Amino acid sequence: MAVTSIDKESYMLYRGWNPLFENLPKEQLGELFYAICCYQSGKEYTIENPLIKGVFEMVLMQFKKDEEKYISNCEAKAKNGKKGAESRWQDDSNTTSENGKNSKCHSEDGKNGKCYFSHNEEKTEMAKMAIEEEEEDKEEEEDKEEEEDKEEVEEVPTVPKKREARKRFSPPSAAEVREYCRERENAVDAESFVDFYAAKGWKVGNAPMKDWKAAVRTWEKRDNRAAPRRGAFDANDYLLGIIGEEGA
Secondary structure (H helix, E strand, C coil): CCCCCCCCCCCCCCHHHHHHHHCCCHHHHHHHHHHHHHHHHCCCCCCCCHHHHHHHHHHHHHHHHHHHHHHHHHHHHHHHHHHHHHHHHHHHHHHHHHHHHHCCCCHHHHHCCCCCCCHHHHHHHHHHHHHHHHHHHHHHHHHHHHHHHHHHHHHCCCCCCCCCCCCCCCCCCHHHHHHHHHHHCCCCCHHHHHHHHHHCCCEECCEECCCHHHHHHHHHHHHHHHCCCCCCCCHHHHHHHHHHHHHC
8 A cells, every 4th residue: 555644744653552563573563664654754655564554554544633633723723813814904904094093293294194103103202202201200319319318428427536635734833823813812822832733743643733723723722721710719719818817
């Protein structure tokens, strides 16, 4: 028998055929597959062996069913594709018709039936403008945020520098101390004050003196506490006075 096939890219071998193939001798199995290849390639091949011929006819029946199914699917796809193309063409025609009514033309070109922009082109231009405006707004917003961040950085108080060194202490002269004591109307001896602290290296306790005027005020308070109060009763003086009067 002569074997031929349609132009098809692939074909299927079914697992259910395995028992038939396994029972054939290798030489006959090889001839069977050769006949299958010839059929699928569109070549003619005549099978003489009845056993191989019987198995091939069974395989051929399945191939025929597959081919019919394949042709049916191709026709259905072609039909659906044609319908889809017609539908798209109709939609495009309607859109073009509507665009012709809604499209905006420049006055002179409109009279000649020509437009600068179709409806779709106009929408595209509007979309581009919207995107550009959005990008510009975004850039402005980013610049604004960057400027605000910069201002915030500038407003952040800087770490205060170390306090400027206090004014360096300069030991006063006796004349300066005397003048200050005159202003305060106290009885502090300026020379004694200067000599006392000069001998101590101008220290108050173990700490360097920072304000000599404060030290003068301290001496002033000390002297006030040490001075006897006017009119204070002194028992010793009173007794001595009495004894003196009796002796007289």
